[in-house]
Amino acid sequence: MTTEAEPAGAGLTTPAPPRAETGEAADRTAETADPGPPAPAGAGEAAVPIAVPVSGMPGKPLVRGPFLFGLTGGLGVLTAIAIAQMVVSSLSVIIIVVVAMFLAVGLNPAVEALQRRGLARRWAITSVFAVVIVAFVLFGLAVVPPVSQQLADFVAALPGYLRDLSNHPTLRELDADYQILPQLATFVTGTLGPSLATGVVGAGLVVLDGLFTTITLLVLMLYFLGSLHTIKAYLLKLVPASRRERTGAIAEQILSGIGGYVAGSILISAVAGVLTWIFLSIVGVEYALALALVVALTDLIPLVGATIGAVVVTGVALLGSVPAGITCAIFFVIYQQIENYVIYPRVMKRSVDVTPAVTVIAALVGGALLGIVGALLAIPVAAAIALIIREIVIPRQAQC
Known part of the structure; x- marks a missing residue:
């Protein structure tokens, strides 16, 4: 018996579409259903950023209002003012530290020269x-005794000066008419005496402060000189490894330039002092050694130091003898020309490669900022800046 084939799908039951749930049943279904993985951004509707709630403020992001901005700016300004006040208050200490480091770097070539001769660094x-x-002791022994002797002679001769002054005929007539001597005595005992006493105490405090500053400077210089290599190695570690070798080479050039400048300045001042001492001894000026040390010390000051020393020595010579003062003035005019155009260029040509105009500008700016110390430090700093520009900035600009 033949049977007809059933159509495909016959006998299979097709499930009916689910009915839409309404009311509380729909809400329960939505809560218990597995949400599945989140839809990627861009699929279907645009992704909506989700606000991260702050603790205590659910669903509300932190908003930077004008109050918070002003508070942050005010705190920054107060911090900057506090740092500036600290720098100004400790400026004298900073200057001492900088000068001690400068002297240590300047004396380091002498230490290395002794090391090359076989001496250990500690002993060098x-x-x-x-x-x-x-050098400090010799300077004190040469300057302090003459000054003390002059003061003692003045104090010893003061009663005679007053007696001669009181016996002068013109002064006696004026005293009879206007009572000058009693008024002068009242002024000396009532005003000048206490002022001089206060001035003497203040001068003593200034001397003690200068002595303490000198000892501190020498101690710091000794420490810096002993740990100079350690300081250089530590600072080089702050530089990226790829630039460390180049930075170390430039730093060595800068340090050698500073050392050469200090050594050259000391040599020039020593030449000035020795020649001045020989000349003053020949002419017969009193306290020739002390005056020569004054010339050597002031000659360390750029631009105006040699002129200051020459004026001081010429003035002292004029007090003793007019011909001696005129001779000193002629000597210093001739010597300064020789120093400026012969000695200084030959000594400094290998250490400080700076044009004369830059040297003058640097000394003026340094003197305006930090006085004599700034003028002393300005020229090697200008030389270091010129070296950095020549070795780093100009090659980079040439590659652009």
Whole structure:
């Protein structure tokens, strides 16, 4: 018996579409249903950013209002003012530290020269430091006794000056008419005496402060001189490794330039002092050694130092003898020309490669900022800046 084939799908039951749930049943279904993975951004509707709630403020992001901005800016301004006040208050200490480091760098070539001769660095530093101490002691022994002797002579001769003044005929007539001597005595005992006493105490405090500053400077210089290599190695670690070798080479050039400048300045001032001492001894000026040390010390000051020393020595010579003062003036005019155009260029040509105009500008700016210390530091700083520009900035600009 033949049977007809059933159509495809016959006998299979097709499930009916689910009915839409309404009311509370729909809400329960939505809560218990698995939400599945989140839809990627851009599929279907645009992705909506989700606000991260702040603790205590659910669903509300942190908004930077004008009050918070003003508070942050005010705190920054107060911090900057506090830092500036601290720098100004400790400016004297900063200057001492900078000068001590400068002197240590300047004396380091002498230490290395002794090391090349086979002396250990510790003993080389000790030898250089001993020379510095001896120089300070000799300067004190040459300057302090003459000044003390002059003051003692003036105090001893003061009663005679007053007696001669009181016996002068013109002054006696004026005293009879206007009572000058009693008024002068009242002024001396009532005003001048206490002022001089206060001035003497203040001068003593200034001397003690200068002595303490000098000792502090020497101690810091000794520490910096002993740990100079350690300081350089530590600072180079702050530079990226790829630039460390180049930075170290430039730093060595800068340090050698500063050392050469200090050594050259000391040599020039020593030449000025020795020649001045020989000349004053020949002419017969009193306290020739003390005046020569004054010339050597002031000659370290750029631009105006040699002129200051020449004026001081010429003035002292004029007080003793007019011909001697005129001779000193002629000597210093001739010597300064020789120093400016012969000695200085030959000594400084290998250490400080700076044009004369830059040297003058740097000394003026340094003197305006920090006085004599700024003028002393300005020229090597200008030389260091010129070296950095020549070795780094100009090659980079040439590659652009």
